[in-house]
Amino acid sequence: MFFLKKRWIVLDIEQHPRLKEFKFSFDKILKNPLSITGLSLIFIFFMLAVFAPVIAPPQNRAEPFRIPHEGYSVIPKPPSPGHPFGTTTKQYDIFYGVVWGTRTSFRIGFMVVGSILVIGVVAGSISGYFGGIVDEVVMRVVDIFMSLPLLILAMAIVTALGRSLDNIMKALIVVGWPIYARTVRSSILTIREEDFVKAARALGAGTLRVIFKHILPNAIYPVLILASLDVGAMVLTAAALSFLGLGAQEGYADWGQMVSLARNYIVGPPGQPLLYWYVVTIPGLFILFFVLGWNLLGDALRDSFDPKLRRK
Amino acid sequence: MNFLNYIVRRILLLVVVLIGVTLIIFVLLTLFSPEQRASAFIRDIKQLSDLNSIIKTYGLDRPVYMQYFMWLRQVLKGNFGWSTTVSRPVLDAFKFFLPHTIELALFSAPLIILVGIWLGSISAVHRDKPVDHFTRFLAIIGWSLPTFWFGLILLMVFYGYFKGLFPPEILSYKAQAFVDSADFTRYTRMNTIDALINGELWIFVDALRHLVLPVVTLAVIQIALIMRIMRSSMLEAMGKGYILTALAKGASPRTVIRRHARRNALIPVITVSGWLFAQLMAGVVITETIFNRKGLGWWWARAATQLDIPAVLMAVLFNGILFVITNLIVDILYAYIDPRVRLG
Numbered sequence: 001m002f003f004l005k006k007r008w009i010v011l012d013i014e015q016h017p018r019l020k021e022f023k024f025s026f027d028k029i030l031k032n033p034l035s036i037t038g039l040s041l042i043f044i045f046f047m048l049a050v051f052a053p054v055i056a057p058p059q060n061r062a063e064p065f066r067i068p069h070e071g072y073s074v075i076p077k078p079p080s081p082g083h084p085f086g087t088t089t090k091q092y093d094i095f096y097g098v099v100w101g102t103r104t105s106f107r108i109g110f111m112v113v114g115s116i117l118v119i120g121v122v123a124g125s126i127s128g129y130f131g132g133i134v135d136e137v138v139m140r141v142v143d144i145f146m147s148l149p150l151l152i153l154a155m156a157i158v159t160a161l162g163r164s165l166d167n168i169m170k171a172l173i174v175v176g177w178p179i180y181a182r183t184v185r186s187s188i189l190t191i192r193e194e195d196f197v198k199a200a201r202a203l204g205a206g207t208l209r210v211i212f213k214h215i216l217p218n219a220i221y222p223v224l225i226l227a228s229l230d231v232g233a234m235v236l237t238a239a240a241l242s243f244l245g246l247g248a249q250e251g252y253a254d255w256g257q258m259v260s261l262a263r264n265y266i267v268g269p270p271g272q273p274l275l276y277w278y279v280v281t282i283p284g285l286f287i288l289f290f291v292l293g294w295n296l297l298g299d300a301l302r303d304s305f306d307p308k309l310r311r312k
Numbered sequence: 313m314n315f316l317n318y319i320v321r322r323i324l325l326l327v328v329v330l331i332g333v334t335l336i337i338f339v340l341l342t343l344f345s346p347e348q349r350a351s352a353f354i355r356d357i358k359q360l361s362d363l364n365s366i367i368k369t370y371g372l373d374r375p376v377y378m379q380y381f382m383w384l385r386q387v388l389k390g391n392f393g394w395s396t397t398v399s400r401p402v403l404d405a406f407k408f409f410l411p412h413t414i415e416l417a418l419f420s421a422p423l424i425i426l427v428g429i430w431l432g433s434i435s436a437v438h439r440d441k442p443v444d445h446f447t448r449f450l451a452i453i454g455w456s457l458p459t460f461w462f463g464l465i466l467l468m469v470f471y472g473y474f475k476g477l478f479p480p481e482i483l484s485y486k487a488q489a490f491v492d493s494a495d496f497t498r499y500t501r502m503n504t505i506d507a508l509i510n511g512e513l514w515i516f517v518d519a520l521r522h523l524v525l526p527v528v529t530l531a532v533i534q535i536a537l538i539m540r541i542m543r544s545s546m547l548e549a550m551g552k553g554y555i556l557t558a559l560a561k562g563a564s565p566r567t568v569i570r571r572h573a574r575r576n577a578l579i580p581v582i583t584v585s586g587w588l589f590a591q592l593m594a595g596v597v598i599t600e601t602i603f604n605r606k607g608l609g610w611w612w613a614r615a616a617t618q619l620d621i622p623a624v625l626m627a628v629l630f631n632g633i634l635f636v637i638t639n640l641i642v643d644i645l646y647a648y649i650d651p652r653v654r655l656g
Contacts, residue, residue, distance in 0.1 A: 034452075143325065144332035148631050149594035152612070153333070159616045159624050160340035236458055240598055243460040245617040259461055266468045273472030280468070284461030291456040299452060 028304040035304075038296025045290055049102040056099040065100055065253045067092040076265050076279045086278045088262045092251055094278065098286045100253035105290055108169055108238045109231040115173045117227050120180020121220075125211055127181060128188030139185070142178040150175050151237060158246045165248040168241045172234055180223055187219035225302045232294030239287050255290075258283040319640065326636040331384075333628050338380045341621065346372035352619040353396055383625070393622030397614045402622045405611060406630075411501035412482060412607035416599070417592050418502075419527045424534040425585060431535065432542025432581075433574055439547065447539065454536030459595065463529040463602035470525060478524045480603040487518040526603045530595045534588055541584050546577040579650055586642030590635040 029035045048055065058064035069091040079086040085094035127138035145153070150172075157171035191197060192215065200214045241247055242256030250261060259280055268275030341349065350366040359366075367373050371382055386393065392402035400408075435447040470478040483491060483503060490496055491503065496515070498506055504523070507515035549555070550573045558568045596609035604610070608627075615623035 140328065141332075144329050144336075147326075147329045147635050148333060148628065149590050149635075151594035151597060152627055152631050155597065155612070155616045156333075156337055156624050156628050157340060159619065159621070160337050161343060163617065232456060236456070239458055240460055243458075243598070244601060244613045256458075256460075259458070259464070263464065266464050267472035273475070274468065277468065280461065280464050284458060284465070287458045287461060288453075288456055291458070292453065295452055295456050 025304040029300050032300050032304070034296050035300030038293045038298075038300060041289055041293030042297060045102050045106070045293065048099055049106050052099050052103055056096045058096075058100075065104065067097045067100070067251050067253050069093065069251065076262070076276045078275075079278060085282050088258065088279045089265055090251075090261075092258075092261070094258070094282055097253050097258050098255065098283055101255045101258065101283065101286065102290070104165070104248075104252075104254045105235050105287075108165075108172075109235045109294070112169050112172045112176060112234045112238070113227050113230050116176040116180055116230070117223065119173070119177040121184050121216070121223065123177065124181035124184025125188060125216065128185035129192065129207070129211055129215070135185075138181060142182055145175055145178040146182075151240060154237065154241060155244065155246065158241060163246045165238075165242070165252070165254060168238050168247050171241075172237060176230070176234065180226065183222050183226060184219060187222060188215055191215050191218050221305050225298060225305060228294060228301055229298030232291035232298070235294075236287070236291050255283045255287045259287075318643075322636060322640050322643075326633065329636065330629055330632050333632060334383075334625055335380060337621075337625065337628065338376055338383070342376050344619075349619065349621070352621070387629075392626050395611075395615065395620055395623040395626075397618050397620040397623060398611060402626050405623070406608070406626060408501075409606065409608045409611050412605060413593075413596055413600070413609060415502040415504060416523070416526055416530065416596060416605070416607065417589070419504075419523055420530045420534075420592060421588070423527065424531045424538060424588065425581075427531070428535045428538025429542050429578070429581060432539040433546050433569075433577070435539065435543045436546035436550065436577075437569055448543075451536040451539050454532045455540075457532060459529060459533060459598045460602055462532065463525065463599060466525045466529060467602070478521055480522070480525070480605070482519070482522055482605055483515075484518055484522075487515050491515060522603075522605075526599045526605055529602065530592065530599050533595070534591065537591075538581060538584060538588070542577060542581050545580040546573060549573045549577040552576070579646070582645060582649065583642055586638040589638045590631065593631055593634060 053064070059068045060066060069087070071091050073091055074089045076089055077083065077087045077091070083093050083095060085098065088094055088097075123138050127135045153175045154168070154171040157174055158167050161167040161170060197210060197214055200210055205213070238247070239254075239256030239259070242254055243260045245260065247260075248254045248257045250257070262276075262279035262283075265276040265279045267273055346367045347363060349372050350363050350370070351360075353366050353370075354360060354363075371379055374382075383393075390403070392406075394400075395402045395405050398405050431447050431451075435444045438444045466478075467480060471480060482488075487503075490512075491498070491506070496506070496510055496512065499509055500506055503519035504516055507513070507519060550569075555568060555572055558572050559565065563571075593609070596607065597613050598609070599605070600607045600609035601613045608630075611623060612627040614620070615627070
């Protein structure tokens with residue numbers, strides 16, 4: 001009951017500094033046309049993903065992510081009433097593929113960034129709060145992972161795990177967490193010595209309580225901003241790995257795989273060079289707008305939460 | 313002394329990093345059965361009966377640490393193994409593919425750095441004006457662009473629509489035949505440079521035409537990155553007291569921006585430029601695959617899809633070394649440029 005009562009008092013925003021700051025940032029985000037564009041793009045994709053079974057009803061309900069195809073003709077067919085975006089090579093329906101591909105992309109983005117966030121925050125908190133040998137070990141592991149370009153390391157790991165979309169996600173989690181751990185650790189190092197933390201400790205608060213109640217809420221913003229920018233980046237990297245042929249098998253509703261599949265049809269027959277424009281362009285535009293939405297949002301979040309920039 | 317200490321520490325770190333990364337890959341490889349891994353060596357169905365002898369030769373059924381030490385001992389002897397994707401020793405393949413990739417990087421890096429710095433500084437100088445909004449918008453588009461898709465679209469337009477204006481691969485058949493003939497001496501194996509040394513202008517033009525699209529594809533994303541860093545560091549520099557002082561003394565805004573703001577703003581960009589080289593290598597994997605340019609990236613990408621482990625391990629080693637060395641150079645440069653920085 002005590003807890004509830006406390007919440008009620010908190011609702012007076014002007015009285016509570018953290019909420020007041022949050023409201024300030026939130027208002028800033030809503031006034032920025034770029035962040036509105038980003039949010040709208042994400043909203044549209046979200047609706048596409050949620051209503052995918054209505055927009056593109058699957059023929060085989062057990063395997064909705066398999067793009068339906070009529071026949072095996074390798075020549076793509078242009079948009080027609082039955083296939084609004086045309087068909088790609090081997091007659092896979094592009095419209096169905098991009099709609100269900102939205103679900104795949106959300107799954108990749110959320111699964112990868114969510115896991116990275118949890119692992120990174122836990123590793124960074126432990127490392128920053130306890131210091132000493134634990135810190136040394138975690139930071140050396142972070143060094144190892146941060147000494148290679150993400151794509152190349154992920155590529156090597158997928159090679160060792162075997163080709164599949166799930167393995168791409170695992171590889172991205174393995175290579176993605178260190179930067180979060182490092183960010184959390186450095187925030188914690190500065191906050192650990194603040195007076196309010198010492199006060200909490202003096203009042204007898206346990207380690208977990210100090211970390212979760214006092215330190216993390218103050219250290220979490222940089223990581224959340226990183227996360228929103230990373231949803232796009234991870235989807236992009238996953239698509240690039242799919243393009244290299246390390247991802248889902250042919251005919252799976254995944255944008256990267258669809259671009260990869262259509263690679264041989266970018267240039268049409270002599271005389272009609274742009275005949276098959278739709279096979280690569282359409283799935284690619286879906287990737288571009290999806291990533292753009294997350295980047296616009298992440299950018300706006302960074303601008304409005306960054307104490308150096310926000311008051312100007 | 314301090315300085316030497318610093319370099320030694322960085323190189324020790326490099327050793328730890330390289331052993332760590334390769335060990336991780338070896339441990340992950342145990343997820344495959346020895347038979348699966350051995351089958352990567354097979355080129356002909358008749359060899360299937362030799363599966364067991366392949367496993368024996370390469371020690372694929374031994375415990376993982378034994379396999380790792382076997383590999384490490386060979387690498388220390390300079391033997392990086394056999395790359396099945398290109399059917400030649402890894403080291404030979406590396407020497408063969410390297411010039412094509414360096415050529416690509418040589419043309420891309422200056423473009424990226426110069427255009428990035430230029431766009432970033434005009435964006436900062438005209439803060440919140442249309443120019444700024446436009447360049448920032450371009451940057452965020454560049455940042456969100458799937459490289460592989462962008463490259464394919466460029467091919468569609470400049471190879472398809474404009475009838476082979478900027479073709480894929482490295483050279484046209486005619487030029488390749490001439491380059492391989494006895495009339496042409498190969499010094500660096502980089503076609504543009506060799507063509508100039510040989511005085512064959514048409515080869516140079518041919519090689520350049522094949523370079524345009526890969527360079528553009530590689531550059532777009534990195535320009536966006538450099539631009540963004542340059543912009544924010546320029547904005548920070550322009551808010552400093554010494555800018556106001558210079559303006560108050562009556563220096564023209566143009567001079568102040570050039571001499572005082574831009575020079576100081578360049579420091580963070582130098583840091584990122586080191587990182588850029590490592591990042592270019594990742595970009596090269598995608599770019600060379602799109603344009604079928606037979607360089608390191610093309611080889612690694614194929615190796616990754618065909619379980620060509622020696623080649624993939626080589627990719628990891630090379631990138632680790634490149635990353636640490638470029639960062640070392642950047643740190644040293646940094647201390648040289650900015651007297652406030654002390655290494656140690």
